[in-house]
Amino acid sequence: MHEYSIVQSLVDSVAAAVGTRTDAVVRSVRVSIGEVAGVDCGLLTTAYEVFRAGTLCENAAMTIDRIPARWECPLCGAAIPRGAVLQCPQCHEPAFMAAGDEIILQRVELEVA
Amino acid sequence: MCQDCGCGDTNLVPLELQTRILARNDSTAEHNRQHFRERGIFTVNLMGSPGSGKTAVLEATARMFKNGRRLAAIAGDLATDNDAARLVRAGIRSCAIETGQACHLDAEMVHHELHHLDLEGVEFLFIENVGNLVCPAVYDLGQSVNVVALSVTEGEDKPLKYPTMFAKADLVLLTKLDLLPHLPNVDMTAIRNAIAKVMPDPHIIRMSAQDDAGVDGWVAWLRERRAAQVHEVVSA
Numbered sequence: 001m002h003e004y005s006i007v008q009s010l011v012d013s014v015a016a017a018v019g020t021r022t023d024a025v026v027r028s029v030r031v032s033i034g035e036v037a038g039v040d041c042g043l044l045t046t047a048y049e050v051f052r053a054g055t056l057c058e059n060a061a062m063t064i065d066r067i068p069a070r071w072e073c074p075l076c077g078a079a080i081p082r083g084a085v086l087q088c089p090q091c092h093e094p095a096f097m098a099a100g101d102e103i104i105l106q107r108v109e110l111e112v113a
Numbered sequence: 114m115c116q117d118c119g120c121g122d123t124n125l126v127p128l129e130l131q132t133r134i135l136a137r138n139d140s141t142a143e144h145n146r147q148h149f150r151e152r153g154i155f156t157v158n159l160m161g162s163p164g165s166g167k168t169a170v171l172e173a174t175a176r177m178f179k180n181g182r183r184l185a186a187i188a189g190d191l192a193t194d195n196d197a198a199r200l201v202r203a204g205i206r207s208c209a210i211e212t213g214q215a216c217h218l219d220a221e222m223v224h225h226e227l228h229h230l231d232l233e234g235v236e237f238l239f240i241e242n243v244g245n246l247v248c249p250a251v252y253d254l255g256q257s258v259n260v261v262a263l264s265v266t267e268g269e270d271k272p273l274k275y276p277t278m279f280a281k282a283d284l285v286l287l288t289k290l291d292l293l294p295h296l297p298n299v300d301m302t303a304i305r306n307a308i309a310k311v312m313p314d315p316h317i318i319r320m321s322a323q324d325d326a327g328v329d330g331w332v333a334w335l336r337e338r339r340a341a342q343v344h345e346v347v348s349a
Binding site: 001002005006009010012013017018024027031036037038039071083084085086087094095096097101103104105106107108109110111112113 | 125126215306312
């Protein structure tokens with residue numbers, strides 16, 4: 001259950017982004033979480049709801065974009081189907097993860113007076 | 114207030130960021146990594162379930178090294194320093210990180226511990242992560258490689274259930290091989306197939322810390338990988 005530490009880092013990242021705009025209110029936070037990033041979106045949401053009280057994210061709703069895992073052949077670019085052996089059937093190269101391990105803060109929205 | 118139409122709405126200013134949420138951990142990890150590489154230290158982030166045999170792997174590793182001074186270990190657990198104490202008895206200089214409630218080690222914990230561990234003459238540093246197949250895979254510690262200990266008693270589909278850790282692994286140590294005669298239903302091919310579906314370039318070493326079977330292969334892998342790292346640093 002490391003989602004609380006992720007939320008702690010998320011709030012720190014938002015604080016860094018807001019910087020010196022102390023009059024601004026953070027209204028929304030949008031994150032991308034990859035399917036195999038090792039982060040459970042349900043737990044992340046729960047952790048966020050608990051943790052954001054008293055932080056600058058107190059008034060910010062969080063949206064999570066779940067990014068599906070995508071494995072590809074590094075040589076021919078062929079997509080490796082889900083559940084298959086992670087090797088290109090043509091080139092026999094080990095696949096690489098083209099998407100799916102993101103733990104990214106995409107954007108925040110600030111309300112300014 | 115909105116300056117455009119006088120509607121009375123406040124202004125919402127979007128900030129496009131695209132920043133890694135764990136950027137601070139990653140930068141500390143990079144600092145650790147540089148520290149290790151400059152000193153010729155090959156660092157293994159050893160992960161696996163509780164009871165998968167991580168500490169036993171390190172005890173067996175120590176038996177293969179005539180000069181224990183070349184090895185060091187940091188053992189992470191929620192509570193107790195039992196693993197670190199076992200490793201010290203095995204001849205590896207070790208310290209413990211008691212994480213309290215944290216289910217994983219992070220780069221800052223490792224960095225802090227480096228100030229308490231004498232790494233003079235050390236060639237291999239083993240970071241025995243908290244027993245857990247999920248959380249440790251998320252945090253870069255500055256390691257050279259990720260190694261997962263998976264015991265043959267854990268079930269053939271464990272890799273499929275915990276894909277993240279195996280996707281990031283450089284090597285899987287299939288441990289407790291000596292128990293196989295007592296496990297008529299365990300299919301080694303099924304384990305290998307499961308690993309191949311979650312680990313793109315599966316390297317698997319079968320071993321038993323009980324009778325040291327396969328430990329030589331593991332130590333040879335470590336030496337080979339360390340030599341490659343040292344070569345890379347020298348050529349850079």
